[in-house]
Amino acid sequence: MRPVRLGMVGGGSGAFIGAIHRIAARMDGKYVLEAGALSSDPARAQASAAELGIPRSYDDFSAMARAEAARTDGIEAVAIVTPNHMHAAPAVAFLKAGIHVICDKPLAATPDQAAQIAEAARTSTARFFLTHNYSALPMVREARALVADGVLGELRLVQAEYLQGWLADPAEGKQAEWRTDPARAGAGALGDIGTHAWQLAQFVTGQTPAHLSADLSSMVPGRPVDDNARIALRYASGAKGGLWVSQVAVGQENGLSLRLFGTKAALEWRLQDSERLILTPKDGPAQLLTRAQDRSASFRTPPGHPEGYLEGFANLYTDIAAIIRGDLAHQDRVPGLDAGLSGMAFIAAAQRSSAENGAWVEVGS
């Protein structure tokens, strides 16, 4: 497959989610990042593009949409990784230019902005994608398959939670600042993480609640957006549920979870143990499903190699690249010949000892 030519709006150096999108686009080699409007500050946009080795840098996304659409080798898709209130304008511009849009969540900061995107999508030849990344994890996809297969019977109870503690104090720092500004974020915890919990429950159950009853709070005095939301859900099917999101739940780093109870079985998934699914049939013991039981084929390593496996390898490669370029700061943590020879000495000693019925032998070097 020929790699997709990709552009990016937002995500200048130091940005959190932009860097994540770039790693994701690189991981399977399916994209080449060819253009960017990485910052609303032209100088910063240029510097970031240069640093990242992106060939074409633009001062603003409108110019980028026009110029790229005009090129025969222009970008085919664009990633929008700006704050919520800056999703709609570029999304509309690129959709109008016939360029596919990959947009970070939530859709927008206001219903109006959302409507603009919807209108542009309706009349565009290009497609619109929203990166609700948690629903793309292998065991979440397997959870959805289990529900669809009827393994749970009729769904009765749903509990989705997304608990964080990082905004337990008055916010500080760039990430916190725009997320607690109503103009830029639209909503607080509700938009930032509530939409993840909402989509996760929706994706896995295949159902959308018909009614809800909500209690939004700003637990930190003076905070202009919600930082805790407790929401009761009623489904048309008769199922009932709850959704609890918080950014003042101290000690919780990223406590996203989903619990489902049906007439025949229960299913539980937690982000902090993301490669496991607990399936409990009504009349039997709980089962711990792993990727060995997953059918979505959404992983790159055999069961038991946790997804961090790839990052461990990448850490070595990145340290090695630094060493090759002359930065030896971390060379002591990269295994080399000594580690290899020690491993060989270990094998030889173990074989020698075992051949002598477990005699103690010197390891040698």
Place this chain on the structure above:
Amino acid sequence: MRPVRLGMVGGGSGAFIGAIHRIAARMDGKYVLEAGALSSDPARAQASAAELGIPRSYDDFSAMARAEAARTDGIEAVAIVTPNHMHAAPAVAFLKAGIHVICDKPLAATPDQAAQIAEAARTSTARFFLTHNYSALPMVREARALVADGVLGELRLVQAEYLQGWLADPAEGKQAEWRTDPARAGAGALGDIGTHAWQLAQFVTGQTPAHLSADLSSMVPGRPVDDNARIALRYASGAKGGLWVSQVAVGQENGLSLRLFGTKAALEWRLQDSERLILTPKDGPAQLLTRAQDRSASFRTPPGHPEGYLEGFANLYTDIAAIIRGDLAHQDRVPGLDAGLSGMAFIAAAQRSSAENGAWVEVGS
């Protein structure tokens, strides 16, 4: 930093560890893969290189080493991802050519081969790296830092385990075949996973056992290599330890773990819960350390975003690339405009209900 020009020996299409190395090299954008001798079968080598978009393909590694060394824009480093018995020859060739070597573990299949690599490394201007990937995980690096800082006091007890169950029956399949062939693998579980456990303990403790007593078994009748090894360890410091590796431990997918007990504290790490470290001071409660406590800065996401986070994002990007290229098989699992609009409807309904003191409201669409 200018990306490092990389070559690869082994790792043709369908290979397991070659694909892992390529993802790792891509993840941080520090490498470009420019040359390969991906298979000992020239036709397969060519086809794999074409499929992977690698510019220069060679029929054999010797030719590759010579040719690349001769180019001004030749590769600067090579990844060797062949079976164990095929590490030494290419490693020697590239080291002699002055090209850095990144070699999969274990070092070699025989002591002789290991000695050849050692000799070549000694006289080369290039460096040799061995990808003991587990020791590059953030919490393993933090474990090492804690030991080095003296948090455990004097080390007394070490227990390293690496348990797998996939070879519990007579081996089948490509991966199993060469791993149970003494000529190609050198040793069985001992070499394949024992060296990982050995290096992990060594890396974290900073000590290498002076003596060992081993009991190697072939639990599967007729298997020509060890598939279970129980090894007692004695350190010069007076510490004692155990190392247990098995490939017949049914139900264990990849049970790598390390437990350390010192005079002041204990430390435990398990691959299946790889982002946590349990530190238990002698007189206090156990502490669950996460990346929030890690000081190695070896990760790409904030604490609580498990390392699979990146893969979830990558799964979306890869599905989206397929959709853009016309393969719609998985389009129903990629969130799009509907998910975005539903999220907006959720936010609006929650705000409306909360404003009405929790009245039940319709979600709308």
Place this chain on the structure above:
Amino acid sequence: MRPVRLGMVGGGSGAFIGAIHRIAARMDGKYVLEAGALSSDPARAQASAAELGIPRSYDDFSAMARAEAARTDGIEAVAIVTPNHMHAAPAVAFLKAGIHVICDKPLAATPDQAAQIAEAARTSTARFFLTHNYSALPMVREARALVADGVLGELRLVQAEYLQGWLADPAEGKQAEWRTDPARAGAGALGDIGTHAWQLAQFVTGQTPAHLSADLSSMVPGRPVDDNARIALRYASGAKGGLWVSQVAVGQENGLSLRLFGTKAALEWRLQDSERLILTPKDGPAQLLTRAQDRSASFRTPPGHPEGYLEGFANLYTDIAAIIRGDLAHQDRVPGLDAGLSGMAFIAAAQRSSAENGAWVEVGS
């Protein structure tokens, strides 16, 4: 301390909670069970008393209250272990007779019955106790002490859950029957387990919610009482909370839990891991508190000996009593001389092998 003379109302043979109360009263040797009105069926009451070796059996609790109050060696306290609607009448009778009442929860089936008990208690010289047993577990008592000490700072969020699955189908059996009968139970899940969750949160936090918003359901068609309740809580302090109880949460055996988040730390306790408390300070790693950190001294074994430890011992004693009485059915599971001699042979062999630097030795017998 002289043991307390105890009576019991309800709890005839085959009863669940009556047997539990008797074990509890026996465990520390602080009570002697001397009288009972174990059933409303006089014949069954007599037979049960005889079987249990209770000296004085009564046909009804009124007669028992009168007679026992009249004796100089009459009971000092009575345990009431009847269904909810049968708490008030005996409680009133014994309180009026000046006999202490130990009553199973909930207090009563109706507000009227509760008021009768309250009135009787107000005018009695005797005391009234309610067996909310979960709040008497060591780590729950420690949780309460931590909150009282201000370790959590100001309380912000409370989540109490009590999830069971045993009534997921239309109820069958004696336990289920009266619990789903509005006349006898008063409420469904709300009374049976909801009051436990309510009292647990109250006991640990030291606060009672001022307002609540509830959604009660009968998920099993035709069930006349609630089997699922989702309740939002508001405290006068500004804290907010949730309480979720269910008896249709399939696969949940007895999922009682409490999670608290304050301005300085979070605290989590789960019945299924009842001897551990997770305390997470805002800026530090989570700590796993055990009985080694508990200050309530509410346990009989050293830390690490789980509470089941006592039951393991009791299982042996009870099997041994059966053997002594001639019932040999389970003699093969009771360790005896052979186990002892095997242990001695093990010790000797281990000492011999170690003295010979780990030589393999025969274990002997």
Place this chain on the structure above:
Amino acid sequence: MRPVRLGMVGGGSGAFIGAIHRIAARMDGKYVLEAGALSSDPARAQASAAELGIPRSYDDFSAMARAEAARTDGIEAVAIVTPNHMHAAPAVAFLKAGIHVICDKPLAATPDQAAQIAEAARTSTARFFLTHNYSALPMVREARALVADGVLGELRLVQAEYLQGWLADPAEGKQAEWRTDPARAGAGALGDIGTHAWQLAQFVTGQTPAHLSADLSSMVPGRPVDDNARIALRYASGAKGGLWVSQVAVGQENGLSLRLFGTKAALEWRLQDSERLILTPKDGPAQLLTRAQDRSASFRTPPGHPEGYLEGFANLYTDIAAIIRGDLAHQDRVPGLDAGLSGMAFIAAAQRSSAENGAWVEVGS
């Protein structure tokens, strides 16, 4: 069943294991404790007996054996709860007197003492029981049943561990003192906890290792007994195993565990999670077995009510007895009428709110 008349040797006030045996004997009401030689110090023996309400107290066990055997209502069984070196003499005396012996483990401090017990048992009409209590836990009994049923296939690998940390420093206190005295204990960790691990593995697998290779250590300088033992095991069946016991594993309170791997499935049990068994079939997901799957009927509460449940109840009963006797120190932690009325107010408020479709209502009092 008529309760068994029981005597006790050792276990004076303040003793650890004697108190445990008494609770165990009381729990199911199958014993009455009628005689004791609770201490080798006659005054202490008398005082302890009085304190515990034991009718007949003896100055020494020989006198007790003679006198009790001579009574028609003498004890039928005796519990021996003295240090290891004081097991043999009383065991022999009571066996000769025809009184059943319930002896704490290990059998004795020396092989000679063990032989004396064996000889006495061989010629006695009475039986000898050894309280390896862990093997009497419900899930351990179920583990044994699963192995016996062939669920694991042929056993290949066994790993038993018993790790404690309480002797990591030079020993202090009564419990530590005799356990580290070779004359009284016979062996160190090996005898104290090693025999538990040995018997546990033996009980569950139904096999006894034929050969072993041991490495005993005294990690604490100057300690005259072993405090760490690493032992390799070989079974006649071809299975191999390991047994690791330590009393210097800091942070481990009571880490007893057993892991078994067969040709068809693996089984894991840990004391710290004693009511769960992890069964992993070779080709399926791991299953979490609980008492709902247990067939030994060795428990007193329904599944999900952890065994500590009984102790929670007992804590209330014991606090209540103290209150009745005038000690009000802990009355604030015993739920009473207020808790009951609060629970009723909760039920009423929840029903009212739910009837009004979740309106916020005041809880009332």
